[in-house]
Amino acid sequence: MNTAKQVKTKAVPYLDDLKAGDELEPLVYEITQDLIHRYGLASLDLNPVHMNPAWCERAQVFGTPKTVQHGMMSMSFMASVILRSFGPLADVITVKSKFTKPGPVGNTITCKGRVRDIHVLDNGNDFVIVNVEAVDQDGDTVGISEVHVRLPRRAGAGAV
Amino acid sequence: MSKNTEVFDHLVKTERQRGFSRDFLATWEDCEFWNTVEVGQMKQNPNTFVVKEEDVLAYNEALGETHPLFVDPEYARSHAPHGTILVHPVFITTIAFWFAQPGHSGSWIRTPGARNPFQHITFFDKIKVGDRLTQMQETSDRFWRRDKAYITTHSVLTDQNGRKKVEFWGTLILPPTIDDVRHFATA
Numbered sequence: 001m002n003t004a005k006q007v008k009t010k011a012v013p014y015l016d017d018l019k020a021g022d023e024l025e026p027l028v029y030e031i032t033q034d035l036i037h038r039y040g041l042a043s044l045d046l047n048p049v050h051m052n053p054a055w056c057e058r059a060q061v062f063g064t065p066k067t068v069q070h071g072m073m074s075m076s077f078m079a080s081v082i083l084r085s086f087g088p089l090a091d092v093i094t095v096k097s098k099f100t101k102p103g104p105v106g107n108t109i110t111c112k113g114r115v116r117d118i119h120v121l122d123n124g125n126d127f128v129i130v131n132v133e134a135v136d137q138d139g140d141t142v143g144i145s146e147v148h149v150r151l152p153r154r155a156g157a158g159a160v
Numbered sequence: 161m162s163k164n165t166e167v168f169d170h171l172v173k174t175e176r177q178r179g180f181s182r183d184f185l186a187t188w189e190d191c192e193f194w195n196t197v198e199v200g201q202m203k204q205n206p207n208t209f210v211v212k213e214e215d216v217l218a219y220n221e222a223l224g225e226t227h228p229l230f231v232d233p234e235y236a237r238s239h240a241p242h243g244t245i246l247v248h249p250v251f252i253t254t255i256a257f258w259f260a261q262p263g264h265s266g267s268w269i270r271t272p273g274a275r276n277p278f279q280h281i282t283f284f285d286k287i288k289v290g291d292r293l294t295q296m297q298e299t300s301d302r303f304w305r306r307d308k309a310y311i312t313t314h315s316v317l318t319d320q321n322g323r324k325k326v327e328f329w330g331t332l333i334l335p336p337t338i339d340d341v342r343h344f345a346t347a
Contacts, residue, residue, distance in 0.1 A: 029224065037168040041177050042215075042222040044257035046184045048272065052164055055185075059347035061273050071276030076223050076250040083248075088229040089241070091286075092249045098278040 010087035015118060015126050015151040024085035024113035024130065027077055031069045031107045039073045053105075066104035071143070074099060074109070078132040078145040081113040086149060093127060094148035101142040108137045116146075126153055174214045181261065184270060188345040190262035191270050194302065194309045194336040202298040202314075203265045209255050211291040213244060219251045244289035252281055252328055256315065259295045266297045266313045273335040273344030277310070281328040285319075292320040300329070309336040 029035070033053065040051045048055040049062070050070050057065040075097040082090055103109060113132045120126050127150045134143040165182045172178055181187055213233055220230040228235035229246050236245040260266040268274075287293070300314035310333055317326040335341045 035222070037171050038218075038222040041168060041171055041173075041182075042218040043253040044177070044180055045253060046165070046180075046182050047270070047274065048164065048184055049274075051168055051184070053167070055164070055347060059273070059344050061275065061344065070253075071279070072250060072253040073223075075279060076248060076253075079249050080223060080225065083225075083227075088227045088246050092283060094280075094282045095249055096278070096280045099276055 012087050012090050013151060014154045014157075015120070015128060016154045016157045018115050018118060018128055018151070020115055020117050022115040024081055024115075024132075026113075027081045027084060027111045029077060029109055031103050031105050031109065033067060033105050036067060036069060036073070036105065039070055039076075043070065043072060045070055045072060062102040062104075064102065064104050066106065068105070069103040069107075069109075071097070071099040074103060074134055074143045075145060077109070078111050078113075078134055078143060079147060081111045081132050082130055082147050082149055085113065086151075091150040092147060093150050095145060097143060097145040099143045101136070101140055103136065103142050107142075109134050109142060113147075120153075125150060127151060174212070174218050176212065176215050176258070177218070180258070185272060185345055187262040188270070188272055188341060189338075191267040192265075192299075193271075193338050193341060194268065194311050194334040196338075197268055197299050197302065197311070199299050199302050201265075202296050205259045205264060205295040205297060207259060207264075207295075209258055209293040209295070211247065211287060211289050211293065213289045215254060216245055216247050216251060216289055219254060220245065220248055223248065242288050247287045247289065249281065249283065251287065252317075252326060255293060255295075255317065256313075256328070256330065259297065259315075260313075266299065266315070268299070268311060268334060269313065269330065269332060271332070271334050271341055272347075273341060275333040277331055277333055279328070279330050281326060283326055284324045287317075287325055291325070293317045293325065301331075308333045310334075
């Protein structure tokens with residue numbers, strides 16, 4: 001039996017059921033060299049600053065002898081906060097990210113999302129903006145994202 | 161196998177990864193440089209990126225996604241809207257690096273010593289397995305800020321039906337000259 005078929009797909013929430021300030025379930029990951037290698041190959045970003053520990057000891061692009069995570073991996077995990085909270089079918093329409101501190105191997109990153117505001121356009125393109133912050137184990141912000149997600153309205157729903 | 165890639169060559173699993181130049185440092189001189197790149201010329205990349213299931217699966221699995229719509233092709237065939245596993249939004253990265261190979265416009269994203277300050281992706285339609293994507297790309301900006309050399313790529317991806325799927329702006333901080341890049345490439 002394929003147990004995967006027992007999985008119930010999480011329904012995308014209605015825009016009307018969200019409000020500014022709602023928090024999404026955090027996503028936590030540890031930056032390991034294996035994770036970086038797998039992400040680097042999957043993304044084709046094979047820059048040695050991520051992929052080659054020996055080169056990093058010599059080059060120290062970020063002032064550390066360690067390899068660092070890809071910014072795009074950080075962006076991916078920040079986007080995944082929405083996919084895991086709103087379900088895999090969530091309609092992400094914009095992702096903007098800034099990377100504020102390198103994430104060397106060994107760090108643990110927690111990505112926390114919060115609904116910032118709700119845009120009711122009444123034209124089928126209603127969306128929410130979720131701010132996602134990625135912080136390391138010291139509480140320092142390593143990345144921030146603004147993610148726009150198009151959401152359905154409840155039938156007959158009026159102004160939010 | 162190169163000494164620069166031997167620590168991860170054993171993890172290669174897709175046809176695209178096998179055919180891709182994995183030694184980042186071997187081709188740095190064939191890429192564009194911050195101080196000489198042409199700005200503001202939108203160009204059509206001659207290649208077509210076919211979105212393959214195994215590449216999407218590798219991306220989703222690398223991020224630890226576990227939902228079967230992301231990682232179980234058999235489940236997706238009967239449960240996903242288009243019958244294929246879902247493409248993670250930031251899979252755009254794979255597409256961007258594939259298009260920006262040495263010799264092509266935007267190849268400066270492969271610069272040793274590059275740092276990533278900010279990115280912006282806007283989706284007009286979801287990318288799906290089976291899509292055949294073409295790319296228009298320009299280096300849209302180049303500027304100094306706080307003694308660092310910034311550069312921005314602007315790309316538009318279009319599918320086989322001529323529908324605009326994605327527009328993105330990717331910014332990096334680069335070593336500005338070939339000599340500055342050489343410092344990192346030969347470290």
